[in-house]
Each structure stands twice: as structure tokens, then as C-alpha cells.
Amino acid sequence: MNKSRMMILGLALCMSMPAAMAQSIPEKAGINSLMGVAPRTADFIKIATVSDMFEIQSSELALQNHDPALADFATRMIEDHKKSSAALRDVVRSGNVQIAQPTGLDESHQDMLDKLKGLHGRDFALQYRSDQIEAHQDAISLFRRYGESGENASLKTWASNTLPTLENHLRAAQALPQ
Known part of the structure; x- marks a missing residue:
């Protein structure tokens, strides 16, 4: 899967989750690292x-x-x-x-x-x-x-x-x- 597809998937995942969980899952999945997000x-x-x-x-x-x-x-x-x-x-x-x-x-x-x-x-x-x-x-x-x-x-x-x-x-x- 290329980087842009991973970012789109990650963003979709984040938007579909409650706010409290949205930041933890991307960190654990490596999406934040890929996107350079703290x-x-x-x-x-x-x-x-x-x-x-x-x-x-x-x-x-x-x-x-x-x-x-x-x-x-x-x-x-x-x-x-x-x-x-x-x-x-x-x-x-x-x-x-x-x-x-x-x-x-x-x-x-x-x-x-x-x-x-x-x-x-x-x-x-x-x-x-x-x-x-x-x-x-x-x-x-x-x-x-x-x-x-x-x-x-x-x-x-x-x-x-x-x-x-x-x-x-x-x-x-x-x-x-x-």
C-alpha cells in the first residue's frame, strides 16, 4: 500500500472514531509517524x-x-x-x-x-x-x-x-x- 493510500485510510479511521481514541490509534498504527504528527x-x-x-x-x-x-x-x-x-x-x-x-x-x-x-x-x-x-x-x-x-x-x-x-x-x- 502506498503512502497516500495509508494516509487516506488513517485519516478515515481517525474521523470514524471517538475523539478520545482518534489520536492513540494513529500513533500505535504508525500513521502519526508517517505523517510527521506529534x-x-x-x-x-x-x-x-x-x-x-x-x-x-x-x-x-x-x-x-x-x-x-x-x-x-x-x-x-x-x-x-x-x-x-x-x-x-x-x-x-x-x-x-x-x-x-x-x-x-x-x-x-x-x-x-x-x-x-x-x-x-x-x-x-x-x-x-x-x-x-x-x-x-x-x-x-x-x-x-x-x-x-x-x-x-x-x-x-x-x-x-x-x-x-x-x-x-x-x-x-x-x-x-x-
Whole structure:
């Protein structure tokens, strides 16, 4: 399906749904990303929180895998994403945002983590690399869109300030052994 058909389908879907749901479904389906539309604040917080949790948990698995080629990267992911999680919690608490952050992974990230748990050696390293690249590409899109057009000024600033770190993470993930 070409981009214009996807956009038309997405717009039709949005217009046929109640207003409260119209913004969440397009974010989840990737339509907002395709169109460059900022996520709702609730979506941004949920997705950023789950993304950090996945980065931390998958990187902890990478350290348990005892692959020296992954160790430095995984350690950096754990440290940076723990800092990011703490900073996001602080912004949410101090920014008059009445949105509860998720406490666990969503189904798709849990499936990715479960898949990693079943892999070892080179198979693990290749899947971990692939997951890290995909996760950081998604995060960069999310943070860029929210930083440019998000609803909450504090979160917009935080997203924009976090973006360069995510871009560095993507480059580092792409440099992992293939």
C-alpha cells in the first residue's frame, strides 16, 4: 500500500472514531509517524517509558549473554536509559501532567524481550542489534515529533534535549557487529 493510500485510510479511521481514541490509534498504527504528527502527551509518556524499560531489560540480557562486543554498548544503554527514565518521571511530576506512567512492558516489547531470552551467542547478538536499531529509530521519530509539536512545554524541551543522545545510541547500535 502506498503512502497516500495509508494516509487516506488513517485519516478515515481517525474521523470514524471517538475523539478520545482518534489520536492513540494513529500513533500505535504508525500513521502519526508517517505523517510527521506529534503524539498526544499521554501517548508520548507511555511510549517513552516503555521504550526505556525495554532498552534497560534487553541490555541487562545482553550483559548476561557475556558477549564482550555487546558489553560496553549494553552498559551504556542501561545507564543512559535509567537516567532518561528518572528525568521523565521528574518532568511528569513537576510539569502538572496527570498521566500515570506504565509499570511494565506492552505486549509487543514483552514479545521482543521473550524472543531475546530464547537466543544465545551470535543469534542473540544479531537480534539484539536489530532490536536496538529499530527501537532507537522509533524513539528518534517519537522524540523529534513531540519536541517539535508536542502539547506540554516541559516535555517538549525534555524530548528535544534527549534527542541527541538517542541519535548517538542509534549510531552506536548500527556499529555493533553483524
